[in-house]
Amino acid sequence: MSLRLDFTASERPEAQAACARLKAIYGSAAKPDVVVALGGDGFLLQTVHRCLRDQIPIFGMNRGSVGFLLNDYAEDNLMDRILKSESTLISPLSMRAIRRDGSVHEALAFNEVSLLRQTHQGAKLRIHIDGTVRMDELICDGALVATPAGSTAYNLSAHGPIIPLTAKALALTPISAFRPRRWRGAILPHSAQVRIEALEIDKRPISATADTTEIRDVTAVDIREAEDLKATLLFDAGNGYDERVLTEQFAS
Template sequence: MKITFLASPRPAAQEALEQFVCRYGQSSVSGADYVVAIGGDGTALKALHALLEGPAKPVFPMRTQGSIGSLCNPLQLSDLMDRMINAIPVDLPVLQADVERLGGQRTTIFAINEIVLTRQRLQQARFKLTVDGGSAPATIAGDGLALVTPLGSTGYNQSLGGPRLPLGSHLLALTGIALTPRFPWHRSVVHDHIILEIEVVEPEHHPVQVETVVEIVPGIRRARLSCSGHCKATLLLDREVLNSLTAFHGQIC
């Protein structure tokens, strides 16, 4: 069993990293069977993001002392192989944004928690939103929009008043950010096959950026948001951790 260990730059995580590598060895990411992320939720999410465009690798996250790490297993040097073999895999949906910028450049970014379109200045942004290829786009104004996975639904989305989604469900949250006026769907639950086409109105004067946990693309003209059909992300969780996470999010479907 080959393992790649990744760690937060914080001293406690770096110290643990040295101990794990000394005991279990260190494999390259391409040759590894598992990735172990040491730190907290941010480290786990960065590891998942880093693996999205390569061969799928399950991530076993462990939290260091002082980290909240609600997505992480307890830090323990012994019995790592057995813990990973007996851990429960949690397959996570991956969001995709195909983005066109003002200069015509095109890029694709991915997200585990949420993709957020947000204004770059104090003035409101305006969007034309088309759902699943509909012929009548809705024009909305406000600070932005967020498309959110079940895993991300208890974070930033909840601070916006968005709905909490059960882990394992085929659902996404579409949450408006200070929309004026508020549209009926500004806190909506949608199926994970939805395709959102978003055009920024007057992007030169009302600039908008796309954000994920690890990436920001400024000055966008339009974006197509959906669930990725080819990227996969898998967490490996101890049963006790999964039970706690499920209790917080809701029953796995």
């Protein structure tokens, strides 16, 4: 069995060079069965956004600086690797951000939705889960809600938990929390409806970002999993994402 492949690459020279070589070996289909993404994790997620409507599976290979979601790069036996690969479905978060002028902006995030302070003043946030206030006031640099796929990105840097892709959970993680100082965040069910409300917005303006879409001067952000939307990531057999999560957690 053969597959129709297409290749896409980040702007990094090594990714562009690899893309040219692979197209010369395997060709490039206008209507592919699989898209091979060459770059880092960030570029892979950009490719997921582009391919979401057409529901094309994505096999990533690392030609970037960070490659937690990517397979090792190799030019030989690529077709066989993809045919034997393990598939994992991921869903994005839906962000609905309300600005001070009353306008509403929506975007999707396969990594995380993050809220960040815009000035030297710390953010002051109120957190609602499923309509109930769970934290009346959080003073911090910001907070984020991460998907399992995004849990190894900004969330991990902010000391949030790594979540297996097959776990039906989201990570809610504070960024440099000042008060309550000891709060380290929460693991939420994937069905949770999260609202983060900005307090004292005249003094403490806040921006909200869904992957690469940034909205400034927000007053509230509603976040939920867009469970009806699915993207397919392909991983080498025996080296799927959940195996990498276990390896990362037991690394010395």
